[in-house]
Amino acid sequence: MFSHSKPSLIDEYYLAIQNVGSIGVKAEWKNSILSLLFVSVLMILLVACSNSPVEEDNQEAPDLEKLLKDMVFIPAGEFLMGSPDGEGAFDEHPQHVVYLDDFYIDKSCKCCR
Numbered sequence: 547m548f549s550h551s552k553p554s555l556i557d558e559y560y561l562a563i564q565n566v567g568s569i570g571v572k573a574e575w576k577n578s579i580l581s582l583l584f585v586s587v588l589m590i591l592l593v594a595c596s597n598s599p600v601e602e603d604n605q606e607a608p609d610l611e612k613l614l615k616d617m618v619f620i621p622a623g624e625f626l627m628g629s630p631d632g633e634g635a636f637d638e639h640p641q642h643v644v645y646l647d648d649f650y651i652d653k654s655c656k657c658c659r
Contacts, residue, residue: 622648
């Protein structure tokens with residue numbers, strides 16, 4: 547099972563499991579220790595395999611006025627969604643009332659410029 551090179555994290559975890567049983571740990575503690583070992587190994591693997599860049603804390607907040615300049619405010623309210631019976635596609639039924647909170651939306655399509 548073990549190679550002659552440096553043992554992998556999984557090999558070390560396997561050894562730790564074997565040692566927990568052999569050092570006379572009370573039975574009620576054994577599962578807790580094994581769970582802690584497993585979670586520790588999982589956390590190390592998740593951190594080591596993470597490719598996400600670290601965000602810098604010194605980033606400036608975006609200028610809200612500049613962002614909202616090209617946007618339109620849509621107030622909260624209800625609207626009728628879907629098509630009446632006998633009209634529209636099959637996935638447009640049943641017609642029903644939908645409530646949306648207020649929001650901002652761009653004045654123009656950014657993808658079409």
